[in-house]
Amino acid sequence: MTQRCLIVxxxxxxxxxxxxxxxxxxxxxxxxxxxxxxxxxxxxxxxVSRALRDSYEISAETKxxxxxxxxxxxxxxxxxxxxxxxxxxxxxxVIVCEIANSFFSQAINGIESxxxxxxxxxxxxxxxxxxxxxxxxxDFLASRSVDGLIISVSSETQDFEHIxxxxxxxxxxxxxxxxxxxxxxxxxxxxxxxxxxxxxxHLINGGMRRIACIVNPSHLSITKERIAGxxxxxxxxxxxxxxxxxxxxxxxxxNGAEVEVAVNELLDLNPRPEAIFGLSDKLTVxxxxxxQSRKIKVPDEIAVIGFSNSELTELLSPxxxxxxxxxxxMGEIATQRLISLIESKRPxxxxxxxxxxxxxxxxxxxxxxxxxxxxxxx
Amino acid sequence: MTQRCLIVxxxxxxxxxxxxxxxxxxxxxxxxxxxxxxxxxxxxxxxVSRALRDSYEISAETKxxxxxxxxxxxxxxxxxxxxxxxxxxxxxxVIVCEIANSFFSQAINGIESxxxxxxxxxxxxxxxxxxxxxxxxxDFLASRSVDGLIISVSSETQDFEHIxxxxxxxxxxxxxxxxxxxxxxxxxxxxxxxxxxxxxxHLINGGMRRIACIVNPSHLSITKERIAGxxxxxxxxxxxxxxxxxxxxxxxxxNGAEVEVAVNELLDLNPRPEAIFGLSDKLTVxxxxxxQSRKIKVPDEIAVIGFSNSELTELLSPxxxxxxxxxxxMGEIATQRLISLIESKRPxxxxxxxxxxxxxxxxxxxxxxxxxxxxxxx
DNA sequence: TTTAGGGTCGGGAACGATTGCGTAAAAAAA
DNA sequence: TTTTTTTACGCAATCGTTCCCGACCCTAAA
Numbered sequence: 019m020t021q022r023c024l025i026v027x028x029x030x031x032x033x034x035x036x037x038x039x040x041x042x043x044x045x046x047x048x049x050x051x052x053x054x055x056x057x058x059x060x061x062x063x064x065x066v067s068r069a070l071r072d073s074y075e076i077s078a079e080t081k082x083x084x085x086x087x088x089x090x091x092x093x094x095x096x097x098x099x100x101x102x103x104x105x106x107x108x109x110x111x112v113i114v115c116e117i118a119n120s121f122f123s124q125a126i127n128g129i130e131s132x133x134x135x136x137x138x139x140x141x142x143x144x145x146x147x148x149x150x151x152x153x154x155x156x157d158f159l160a161s162r163s164v165d166g167l168i169i170s171v172s173s174e175t176q177d178f179e180h181i182x183x184x185x186x187x188x189x190x191x192x193x194x195x196x197x198x199x200x201x202x203x204x205x206x207x208x209x210x211x212x213x214x215x216x217x218x219x220h221l222i223n224g225g226m227r228r229i230a231c232i233v234n235p236s237h238l239s240i241t242k243e244r245i246a247g248x249x250x251x252x253x254x255x256x257x258x259x260x261x262x263x264x265x266x267x268x269x270x271x272x273n274g275a276e277v278e279v280a281v282n283e284l285l286d287l288n289p290r291p292e293a294i295f296g297l298s299d300k301l302t303v304x305x306x307x308x309x310q311s312r313k314i315k316v317p318d319e320i321a322v323i324g325f326s327n328s329e330l331t332e333l334l335s336p337x338x339x340x341x342x343x344x345x346x347x348m349g350e351i352a353t354q355r356l357i358s359l360i361e362s363k364r365p366x367x368x369x370x371x372x373x374x375x376x377x378x379x380x381x382x383x384x385x386x387x388x389x390x391x392x393x394x395x396x
Numbered sequence: 397m398t399q400r401c402l403i404v405x406x407x408x409x410x411x412x413x414x415x416x417x418x419x420x421x422x423x424x425x426x427x428x429x430x431x432x433x434x435x436x437x438x439x440x441x442x443x444v445s446r447a448l449r450d451s452y453e454i455s456a457e458t459k460x461x462x463x464x465x466x467x468x469x470x471x472x473x474x475x476x477x478x479x480x481x482x483x484x485x486x487x488x489x490v491i492v493c494e495i496a497n498s499f500f501s502q503a504i505n506g507i508e509s510x511x512x513x514x515x516x517x518x519x520x521x522x523x524x525x526x527x528x529x530x531x532x533x534x535d536f537l538a539s540r541s542v543d544g545l546i547i548s549v550s551s552e553t554q555d556f557e558h559i560x561x562x563x564x565x566x567x568x569x570x571x572x573x574x575x576x577x578x579x580x581x582x583x584x585x586x587x588x589x590x591x592x593x594x595x596x597x598h599l600i601n602g603g604m605r606r607i608a609c610i611v612n613p614s615h616l617s618i619t620k621e622r623i624a625g626x627x628x629x630x631x632x633x634x635x636x637x638x639x640x641x642x643x644x645x646x647x648x649x650x651n652g653a654e655v656e657v658a659v660n661e662l663l664d665l666n667p668r669p670e671a672i673f674g675l676s677d678k679l680t681v682x683x684x685x686x687x688q689s690r691k692i693k694v695p696d697e698i699a700v701i702g703f704s705n706s707e708l709t710e711l712l713s714p715x716x717x718x719x720x721x722x723x724x725x726m727g728e729i730a731t732q733r734l735i736s737l738i739e740s741k742r743p744x745x746x747x748x749x750x751x752x753x754x755x756x757x758x759x760x761x762x763x764x765x766x767x768x769x770x771x772x773x774x
Numbered sequence: 775t776t777t778a779g780g781g782t783c784g785g786g787a788a789c790g791a792t793t794g795c796g797t798a799a800a801a802a803a804a
Numbered sequence: 805t806t807t808t809t810t811t812a813c814g815c816a817a818t819c820g821t822t823c824c825c826g827a828c829c830c831t832a833a834a
Contacts, residue, residue: 453811
C-alpha cells in the first residue's frame with residue numbers, strides 16, 4: 019500500500035523499482051527510509067532529516083511537505099541506524115536467575131514499565147542459577163550493545179570479576195536483590211536483616227526456639243544479611259545458635275529435590291525444629307511442598323515462614339506467613355537509576371544503595387495453635 | 397586495560413588519542429572496532445574483516461596476527477553495524493498480556509531457551525490485556541526492527557488489523573495461545589475444545605449438572621473453543637445449557653475485582669451452581685480466591701476446576717483440579733517456527749497450526765465428598 | 775552597484791562491518 | 805627473460821541517519 023507510492027514516482031530508476039519488487043516478492047519486510055521520502059519529493063536526505071527533526075533552517079512549506087509524505091509512506095526512523103550513529107541502542111539488559119519466579123517476574127514488570135515509558139527495550143536473560151550461564155548472558159548482552167544492565171546474580175556467583183570487567187569499561191550497571199558491595203554503582207535491595215529479624219522474632223514470640231533455616235549459598239549478600247537478622251533475633255532472645263539448623267541449597271531451590279533433601283535432614287534432627295524459615299521464594303515454597311507431601315502438619319508439628327512474593331500463598335492450607343518484598347518497586351527504581359546513569363553526561367561517583375522495607379504478612383502457617391502468641395509480627 | 401594498547405600504537409594520531417581519552421574520562425563504554433585492529437596492525441579494515449571471517453584470500457600469518465590482536469584487544473563485532481548491513485536485528489519481539497502469569501512466564505521460558513541457542517534476543521512487552529497497549533507494543537517492536545514477532549493477543553483484541561498490517565508487509569509473525577484464524581501464519585495452541593470437554597465431563601461424572609463458567613471475552617479463540625467443549629460435554633450428557641451460568645470477564649481477570657463480581661453473581665443464583673469452571677489461569681485462581689474469602693467450602697458447596705499452570709495449585713486447600721497446558725513447549729515450538737520463517741529464503745505458504753494436548757490433573761477441588769465419582773478424569 | 779548577511783538547501787563524511795572489484799607483488803609457466 | 809597466473813591485500817560502496825560545511829538566492833545596507 020504505502021510502497022506502491024514509490025513505484026509511481028518518476029525519479030525512481032527502473033533498477034530501483036525492480037529491487038523493491040524483488041524484495042516484495044521475497045516478502046522481506048522492507049521499511050520506508052528517509053531516502054524514499056527524499057526521492058519522492060526531489061529533496062536531499064539531509065533536508066528531509068532536518069525537516070523531520072523540525073530544524074530551524076528548513077522552510078515551513080518544505081517541512082509540511084516532508085511531514086505529510088512521511089505520514090503517507092508510514093515512515094518510521096530506523097533505530098538501528100540511529101544506534102550505530104549515536105553509539106547507543108536504547109535497550110537495557112536484564113539478568114535474573116529465573117523469570118518463572120514471582121519475585122523476579124514482578125521485578126521485571128517494574129523494569130519494563132519504566133523502560134517502556136522512557137523508550138527503552140528490555141532484553142531479558144536467565145542464568146538459571148548457573149554461574150557459567152550468567153557469564154555467557156553477560157557477554158551476550160554486552161556484545162549486543164545494550165546501554166546498561168540490571169543484574170541479580172545467580173546463586174553460584176561468588177566471583178564478580180565478570181561484572182566488574184564491564185563496569186570498569188564504563189558500561190552502566192545496576193545491581194538488585196543479590197548485590198555485591200565491591201562494585202561501585204547503584205544498588206537496590208530490601209532490608210534483609212530487618213526482615214529476617216522480624217520474622218524470627220515473630221516465631222520466637224510464638225513460643226518457638228528451635229528455628230531452622232533453609233537458605234541460599236552463604237556467599238550471597240541476601241543470605242548473609244538474612245542469616246545475620248536471624249542470629250540477632252536469637253541472640254536478643256537468649257537462644258543459642260546452632261549450625262545444624264541451617265541448611266544450604268546451592269542451586270537456590272531451583273530444583274525441588276535439593277530443598278526436599280534439606281527439609282528431610284531437618285526432620286531427622288532430634289529434637290526436631292519447631293519451625294522452618296525459608297530464606298527465599300523458591301525455598302519457602304519448596305519447604306512447604308515437602309512438608310505437605312510428607313503429611314507433616316503445619317503449623318502444629320512444624321511452623322513455616324519465609325520470603326515469598328507469590329500471590330497464592332494466602333490460599334495455601336494452612337495459609338502461609340510470608341515476607342513480601344516490593345519487587346515491582348525494586349524493578350522500577352533499578353531502572354530509573356540505570357537510565358539516569360545511561361543518560362548522564364558525565365560519570366557519577368556518588369551511588370545510591372536503596373534499601374526498601376519488606377512486609378511481614380502473618381497468616382496461619384507460623385502460628386502454633388497452642389503457642390503463646392505475644393505479637394502479631396510487625 | 398585493553399584500550400591502553402591503542403594509546404601506545406604509533407599509528408594513532410594525537411587527535412584520535414585525545415578522542416579516546418576524553419571518552420575514557422566520560423566513562424562511556426567505547427568498544428574496540430575492526431578499525432582499531434587495522435590501525436594496530438597497519439592493515440586495512442577489509443583485510444581484518446576477512447581475516448576474522450577466515451576468508452581464503454588472507455594469508456595464514458595475517459590471519460594469525462589479526463586473530464591474536466582481536467583477542468588481545470577483546471574485539472567484539474558490533475551487532476548493530478551488522479544489523480544495519482544485513483537488514484536484520486537478530487531479535488524477536490514477544491507480546492503477551494502479562495509476564496507474572498505462570499502460563500506466560502513458562503511460555504517465555506520456552507521462547508527464550510530456543511532463541512538463546514539460535515543467537516536471537518528476546519524483547520518482551522506486555523499488553524496488560526489492553527488493546528491500545530497491544531497496538532503500541534506492536535508499533536514499538538516493529539519500529540525497533542525485530543525480525544519477527546510472537547503474539548498472544550489481549551483479552552480486548554477483537555480486530556486483528558494491526559497485526560495483519562505488519563504481517564502483510566512481510567514481518568514474520570507466529571501466533572500462540574490466543575490466535576486468529578484469518579492470519580495466514582504458523583500458530584501454536586492447545587486442544588482447547590478437548591480440554592474443556594474433558595474437564596466438564598469429569599465434573600458431570602462426579603454427579604454435577606449445574607456447571608458455571610468464568611470466561612474471557614467471547615471473541616477470543618480460546619474462549620470459543622473452550623466454551624464449545626463445555627457445551628459439547630453438556631449436550632453429550634443430556635444437560636441443558638444455560639447462558640446464566642456463563643460469566644464473562646472483559647479484562648481476563650487481570651484485576652481480581654472482576655472475577656469477584658462474577659463469582660458473587662453465580663453464588664446469588666438460585667439454585668446455585670454445583671461447580672465453577674475457570675477458563676483461564678487468572679480466572680481459576682481468582683474464583684478460588686473469592687470462594688475462600690467468602691468461606692464457601694470447596695468442593696462441598698461448590699466444586700472448582702480450571703485452567704492453570706501455577707505450580708502451587710496442588711498445595712492449595714483443597715488442592716486444585718487443573719488443566720495444565722504445555723506452556724514451555726508451546727514457547728519452544730512457536731520460536732522454532734518463527735526463526736524458520738525468518739531465516740527462510742522465500743516466503744512459505746503452507747503454515748502449520750500446532751495443536752498440543754493439555755493435561756487434566758484431578759485433585760480435591762473438583763470431587764464432591766458424597767458425589768458418585770464414576771471416572772477420575774482423562 | 776556592490777556586498778554583507780540571513781534563509782534554505784545539497785554534498786559528503788561518519789558510525790562499524792561486509793564485499794565486489796581492482797591491483798600490486800610473488801610465483802609459476804612459457 | 806617474459807608472460808601468465810595466483811596470492812594477498814586495499815579501495816570504495818553500502819546499510820539509514822545525522823551533521824558539518826559549504827553554496828545558492830534574495831534582501832537590505834553601504
